[in-house]
Amino acid sequence: MAESMTLLWCSGSPPCWRVMITLEEKNLQGYHQKLLSFENKEHKSEEVLALNPRGQFPTFKHGDIIVNESFAACLYLESQFKSQGTRLIPENPKEQALMYQRMFEGLTFYDKLDWVIYYKWLVPEDERHDSALKRHKEALTTELKLWEGYLQNVAESSYLAGDFSLADVVVFPSVAFAFRFGLSAERYPRLAEYYNLLKDRPSIKSSTPLDWFEYQQGFEVLEDV
Amino acid sequence: MAESMTLLWCSGSPPCWRVMITLEEKNLQGYHQKLLSFENKEHKSEEVLALNPRGQFPTFKHGDIIVNESFAACLYLESQFKSQGTRLIPENPKEQALMYQRMFEGLTFYDKLDWVIYYKWLVPEDERHDSALKRHKEALTTELKLWEGYLQNVAESSYLAGDFSLADVVVFPSVAFAFRFGLSAERYPRLAEYYNLLKDRPSIKSSTPLDWFEYQQGFEVLEDV
Numbered sequence: 001m002a003e004s005m006t007l008l009w010c011s012g013s014p015p016c017w018r019v020m021i022t023l024e025e026k027n028l029q030g031y032h033q034k035l036l037s038f039e040n041k042e043h044k045s046e047e048v049l050a051l052n053p054r055g056q057f058p059t060f061k062h063g064d065i066i067v068n069e070s071f072a073a074c075l076y077l078e079s080q081f082k083s084q085g086t087r088l089i090p091e092n093p094k095e096q097a098l099m100y101q102r103m104f105e106g107l108t109f110y111d112k113l114d115w116v117i118y119y120k121w122l123v124p125e126d127e128r129h130d131s132a133l134k135r136h137k138e139a140l141t142t143e144l145k146l147w148e149g150y151l152q153n154v155a156e157s158s159y160l161a162g163d164f165s166l167a168d169v170v171v172f173p174s175v176a177f178a179f180r181f182g183l184s185a186e187r188y189p190r191l192a193e194y195y196n197l198l199k200d201r202p203s204i205k206s207s208t209p210l211d212w213f214e215y216q217q218g219f220e221v222l223e224d225v
Numbered sequence: 226m227a228e229s230m231t232l233l234w235c236s237g238s239p240p241c242w243r244v245m246i247t248l249e250e251k252n253l254q255g256y257h258q259k260l261l262s263f264e265n266k267e268h269k270s271e272e273v274l275a276l277n278p279r280g281q282f283p284t285f286k287h288g289d290i291i292v293n294e295s296f297a298a299c300l301y302l303e304s305q306f307k308s309q310g311t312r313l314i315p316e317n318p319k320e321q322a323l324m325y326q327r328m329f330e331g332l333t334f335y336d337k338l339d340w341v342i343y344y345k346w347l348v349p350e351d352e353r354h355d356s357a358l359k360r361h362k363e364a365l366t367t368e369l370k371l372w373e374g375y376l377q378n379v380a381e382s383s384y385l386a387g388d389f390s391l392a393d394v395v396v397f398p399s400v401a402f403a404f405r406f407g408l409s410a411e412r413y414p415r416l417a418e419y420y421n422l423l424k425d426r427p428s429i430k431s432s433t434p435l436d437w438f439e440y441q442q443g444f445e446v447l448e449d450v
Contacts, residue, residue, distance in 0.1 A: 053371065054330075065322045072325035080318055093305055097290045100297035105279075107332070129352045146278060 014173035024203030249428035
């Protein structure tokens with residue numbers, strides 16, 4: 001099955017990582033993959049645009065089926081390979097509701113991270129304001145505290161909603177992203193614990209981009225959050 | 226079943242409308258509902274915060290299960306009441322993939338609408354720039370043209386992915402939202418056709434907020450998009 005799949009991705013992208021973790025969890029190793037460069041604008045290349053009119057990573061193809069939105073790809077793969085590999089959506093109604101709830105709160109979390117980490121890329125120089133960046137940082141602090149609280153409540157299992165699920169698939173890359181950009185493990189101990197418990201999970205470890213933790217200048221942007 | 230459900234909502238909110246359409250489609254009429262006021266900040270009331278720490282509409286409860294994110298609530302309801310009412314996720318893999326893809330692109334669509342419609346609410350006065358609003362309008366135009374193209378391709382069925390599905394549940398309220406705020410039916414004929422074909426669908430008609438189309442000043446913000 002995996003031989004009929006192709007993933008075009010770039011390193012350092014939480015949305016790409018979500019799809020890669022899902023593929024690993026569903027035992028779909030051996031798919032075709034091509035690492036492209038965001039810096040070189042390869043997401044706007046003809047190769048990507050032919051499959052993805054938005055010109056974004058990930059771009060994912062299964063046979064003649066194209067599904068590029070990362071959440072869509074994860075839900076599609078779980079549905080099509082339900083009984084293969086890890087079951088990523090709990091059956092139990094309460095856990096399932098919590099799973100979906102955390103999964104979609106994960107989008108807000110990622111959005112708030114983006115507004116701090118990529119502020120300079122998202123906003124042209126003459127439209128930037130210290131007051132705006134300060135507000136984005138405050139919103140991110142509020143968001144991070146919410147997740148600290150959620151993880152306090154689920155400490156016994158270490159996952160966000162019962163067993164490992166799509167909620168972890170989509171949220172973990174954002175947590176890793178936050179620490180990569182300098183988030184303090186001391187100020188956010190539950191998030192740090194969650195990160196440490198999950199980072200060596202086979203699906204995550206084998207899909208972690210090799211250069212993810214190389215030091216790069218400008219990667220301390222979350223130090224004071 | 227519906228008697229054990231409670232929805233706290235506000236008028237004019239596409240996310241609330243998504244959940245209401247889903248409840249109608251799944252034959253879950255008769256749920257408890259309470260219309261609250263966003264203008265009076267009732268989303269930050271104790272009643273809402275007790276169920277929803279983010280203080281947002283919709284806030285949704287089923288028995289002792291709370292699921293507030295609108296996409297989460299729609300997916301949860303479809304999963305729990307799969308064989309009741311309309312089947313909202315296609316079985317066919319190709320249609321299912323397209324359904325998830327459009328559903329999540331619908332989030333981008335809604336986000337781009339928000340950045341134009343609510344620019345003044347999202348950005349404090351001394352941080353506003355004409356250049357930023359112009360860029361948001363251009364991004365929205367690009368987005369709207371993408372959807373015009375999608376609808377061109379599915380004209381025979383009038384829905385976004387095969388039969389009526391969760392893709393329509395989440396995207397229709399944004400389309401209605403756009404026309405409410407002055408979008409030109411002449412410049413976006415496919416979106417206008419889609420809107421007209423779906424607006425009288427029972428689940429949509431019965432859940433359309435009564436004041437949705439009352440004239441209000443400032444509701445022409447999309448006229449030049």
